[in-house]
Amino acid sequence: MNFILSGHGKIACEMKNSIEMIAGIYPNLYTVTFEPGDSIEKLQDKYLQIINQSKNQPFIIITDIFSGSPYNAATILAMQLSNIEVISGLSLPLCLELLNLDFSLFNIENAFEQLNDVKMDFIKSYKSLSKHVSTEEEL
Numbered sequence: 001m002n003f004i005l006s007g008h009g010k011i012a013c014e015m016k017n018s019i020e021m022i023a024g025i026y027p028n029l030y031t032v033t034f035e036p037g038d039s040i041e042k043l044q045d046k047y048l049q050i051i052n053q054s055k056n057q058p059f060i061i062i063t064d065i066f067s068g069s070p071y072n073a074a075t076i077l078a079m080q081l082s083n084i085e086v087i088s089g090l091s092l093p094l095c096l097e098l099l100n101l102d103f104s105l106f107n108i109e110n111a112f113e114q115l116n117d118v119k120m121d122f123i124k125s126y127k128s129l130s131k132h133v134s135t136e137e138e139l
Contacts, residue, residue: 001103001111002057004050006032006043006074007064007090019095026099034070043073051077051084058083060098060111064090085111 003026005012012031019026032046051059061078063071066088078084087094094115101114 001101002028002030002050002054002059003095003099004030004032004047004059004061004074005090005095006034006047006061006070008034008068008070011064011090015090015092015095018092019099022092023096023099029099032070034068038069040069040073040076043070044077047074047077051081056083058085058103060085060087062086062090062095062098063088087112087115 005015007015010033012033016029016031019029030050032043032050034043047061061074061084063074063086065071068088071086071088074084074086078086087098097115098111101111103111
């Protein structure tokens with residue numbers, strides 16, 4: 001499976017740097033930046049430059065904001081190309097989980113469903129957790 005990280009500014013590049021700091025190099029991990037002045041068409045061209053080099057292999061494009069320009073450009077391509085899935089909510093836990101999924105067990109359409117634990121568990125509130133722990137200790 002191939003992955004493209006994309007978002008506003010250089011967030012995708014910095015996310016890749018963080019991933020590599022924690023988990024090592026992923027040769028199938030690419031980044032696309034969305035710079036001031038870029039259009040949807042320019043983003044699509046950036047995605048296609050990467051996708052076309054991979055000879056029809058599947059891609060998951062992970063974008064920062066649902067319905068933002070990087071997401072919209074990616075979904076236009078996903079409507080045209082069956083080998084692309086688009087997921088929003090770019091974060092380090094999401095990326096680490098996706099990169100470590102065993103894609104031999106399921107296809108690209110099932111990737112999002114495999115992330116149920118991450119979708120529910122990666123956003124935490126210290127105060128909410130500490131209240132829950134305090135309540136349990138009182139029992």
